Amino acid sequence: MELINLQNVRKNYHLGEVDVPVLKGVSLSVNRGELIALMGASGSGKSTLMNILGCLDRPTSGSYWLDGHEVSILSPDQRATMRSQKIGFVFQSFNLLPRTSALENVMMPLTYAPRHVSDREARRRAKELLERVGLGDRMDHFPSQLSGGQQQRVAIARSLVNRPPLLFADEPTGNLDSRTSEEVLQMFQRLNAEEGITIILVTHEMEVAAHARRAIRIRDGLIESGAYGVHGAMDGVHGSKAGSARPAAAAAAAGSKSTGGAA
Amino acid sequence: MIKSVKTVITAVRALRRNLMRAALTTLGIMIGVGAVIAMMEIGNGSSQAIQRTVASMGANNLMVFPGNFSTRGVSSGTGGRVTLTPQDAEAIERECTALKAVAPIVQSRTQLIYGRKNWVPNEITGTTPDYLVVRELEVVEGVPFEERDVRSGNRVCLVGQTIVRELFDGHSPVGHELRINNVAFKVIGVLGAKGANMMGSDQDDVVIAPWTAIKARVSGSSMAKTNQSAGAAAAASSVNTLSNVYPGSKLELYPEQSSIQTTNSPMQVRFVSIDRISASAISAADIELGMTQITELLRERHRIREGAPDDFTVRNLTEFTNALSGTTTLMTNLLLCVALISLVVGGVGIMNIMLVSVTERTREIGLRMAVGARGQDILRQFLAEAVVLSLIGGAIGILLGVGASWLVRTILKWPTESSPGAIVAAVAVSATVGIVFGYYPAWKASKLDPIEALRYE
Numbered sequence: 055m056e057l058i059n060l061q062n063v064r065k066n067y068h069l070g071e072v073d074v075p076v077l078k079g080v081s082l083s084v085n086r087g088e089l090i091a092l093m094g095a096s097g098s099g100k101s102t103l104m105n106i107l108g109c110l111d112r113p114t115s116g117s118y119w120l121d122g123h124e125v126s127i128l129s130p131d132q133r134a135t136m137r138s139q140k141i142g143f144v145f146q147s148f149n150l151l152p153r154t155s156a157l158e159n160v161m162m163p164l165t166y167a168p169r170h171v172s173d174r175e176a177r178r179r180a181k182e183l184l185e186r187v188g189l190g191d192r193m194d195h196f197p198s199q200l201s202g203g204q205q206q207r208v209a210i211a212r213s214l215v216n217r218p219p220l221l222f223a224d225e226p227t228g229n230l231d232s233r234t235s236e237e238v239l240q241m242f243q244r245l246n247a248e249e250g251i252t253i254i255l256v257t258h259e260m261e262v263a264a265h266a267r268r269a270i271r272i273r274d275g276l277i278e279s280g281a282y283g284v285h286g287a288m289d290g291v292h293g294s295k296a297g298s299a300r301p302a303a304a305a306a307a308a309g310s311k312s313t314g315g316a317a
Numbered sequence: 318m319i320k321s322v323k324t325v326i327t328a329v330r331a332l333r334r335n336l337m338r339a340a341l342t343t344l345g346i347m348i349g350v351g352a353v354i355a356m357m358e359i360g361n362g363s364s365q366a367i368q369r370t371v372a373s374m375g376a377n378n379l380m381v382f383p384g385n386f387s388t389r390g391v392s393s394g395t396g397g398r399v400t401l402t403p404q405d406a407e408a409i410e411r412e413c414t415a416l417k418a419v420a421p422i423v424q425s426r427t428q429l430i431y432g433r434k435n436w437v438p439n440e441i442t443g444t445t446p447d448y449l450v451v452r453e454l455e456v457v458e459g460v461p462f463e464e465r466d467v468r469s470g471n472r473v474c475l476v477g478q479t480i481v482r483e484l485f486d487g488h489s490p491v492g493h494e495l496r497i498n499n500v501a502f503k504v505i506g507v508l509g510a511k512g513a514n515m516m517g518s519d520q521d522d523v524v525i526a527p528w529t530a531i532k533a534r535v536s537g538s539s540m541a542k543t544n545q546s547a548g549a550a551a552a553a554s555s556v557n558t559l560s561n562v563y564p565g566s567k568l569e570l571y572p573e574q575s576s577i578q579t580t581n582s583p584m585q586v587r588f589v590s591i592d593r594i595s596a597s598a599i600s601a602a603d604i605e606l607g608m609t610q611i612t613e614l615l616r617e618r619h620r621i622r623e624g625a626p627d628d629f630t631v632r633n634l635t636e637f638t639n640a641l642s643g644t645t646t647l648m649t650n651l652l653l654c655v656a657l658i659s660l661v662v663g664g665v666g667i668m669n670i671m672l673v674s675v676t677e678r679t680r681e682i683g684l685r686m687a688v689g690a691r692g693q694d695i696l697r698q699f700l701a702e703a704v705v706l707s708l709i710g711g712a713i714g715i716l717l718g719v720g721a722s723w724l725v726r727t728i729l730k731w732p733t734e735s736s737p738g739a740i741v742a743a744v745a746v747s748a749t750v751g752i753v754f755g756y757y758p759a760w761k762a763s764k765l766d767p768i769e770a771l772r773y774e
Binding site: 105108110111130131134135137138139142143145149151152153154158162163165166167168170212213216 | 319320323327330333334335680681683684685686687688689690691692693694767768771
């Protein structure tokens, strides 16, 4: 079942009078329940692609289908609703509200949910999620009283509170040491396996990407590899210029080599 | 509804995260509203005090004079005709709702004698106890005379400070008898000092007695005496004679009218007439109404036909009244200016801090947008924060202002007057300030690009 479908997406930025193309025609597809690593060096267009996938930005041309909705034609407000309903975000720098308890941090996105959620229900959901990420005993702590790993786990709980089918993690382990990184990544894997949540890990680190089952590699605004998963490849290989369908393992192997070289 | 409650809760949570900054932000509004309330209360108090002072100078007073007549082209001037009766005064008191007090007045100017001293006071006024209310006079020693004294024409009197000085050498005159036009009057009270009036005449140089006593024993009809045509006869009767001391002889209580006068105003013969009626309106605003009421009532009582001229004149102290209302207006406008300036300063303070806050919380705004907040949600939230801030500031400001005016009242003894209007206005204005000055920062926040905002350091 296809969750994300990008057709020939381009994105240009205006710098003065010059149009700088950042994405030069990206096509890819992600199925429900996948755990994907989106990889690329800085300047490759990785962040831009993530912004478009995350409905934070709209492509200059091309179309983007998310869960059956054409997102590329939506207005900013409609995209906000889309984000609220379909997407959870986990950031490198956690982005928790300071001086706000873990519980209230987790409850925050429900304020903007299109459908009203009662305070009691919100509290119940937030508690449940915090317990699931192993912070049941730290609900009243402020972010400043939590370690980095704990903060990131609060952020994960927050990203799940709207029950989105899709989770974006933008360098989720960038600010964590290797042990807590491992914990966080295992949590993503577990969420993916147990809940069937589609997760896209945006990263440049090979170890992180190794936790994913497929890696989409981007370079110079074009997909280098991993645009279509096994099923996606079978569904139809249409109009893909840059992307080529490969098995996930092969993609990961290729990624591993090049990252190693870069490092 | 639920949405706005949620917005307010979110706003309060956001403000609670930075209490110090919130407190400093509201400080401007707090001081502004506090200043407004304090100024309004103190200003109102002063304004009322000024009004009371001016009123005590007689600004609210109305005077009813008898009319005039003319014979063969010679006009008598005001008071030439004797048309006012004590019953008129009573009727006015009874029926004119705009008036606080009404007193009939009989005046005389004659010699006072006490022991070996004599003195001619500025005015000898025969009246009722209400006169003290009309003129806002106080009895500082002894007691005022009463209605009973008026009814029975008792020979009692109140004297002013000048009389005490001139006749009694500053000793207490209460209980002593002085002679007015050779008739003994017992002094039962001393009036408080009032100084000179606007014309410079000494208001302490007075004797006040029941009008019946003055009328019957001292003056006859003083207004009639000004009428030169009747002068000779009146002058003859005003010589000190024993007939005043022992009023067995018949008094001329009304001037004899010529046959033409009688034809011109075929009124019933009055037994007693008075020189004028003095009244005071409840407040400066009631003066006009009082004049109308008196005019209507007297025209009816005097049976004056539609279109015929009044046989009396009602006067007020227009000059005084204008000065009074001018002062009040000026005072109010001045206060309004001060209030507006402090509120604008407070509002700019809020805007300033809210702008800083938007910059400082750029990442937070980005995050909120990423998790699904629309531009209008952000706008509403920041607006709510500004309004909550200014309302809290307004509430504390009200307490501050009321407290300040209380302090001023208790410590400095300034008159203050609580003004609920100012409090309502302050709340409304502080909410408005919050919305007006909070709008720009909130709008700015809502226009942020979530991507940029999330990346902001």
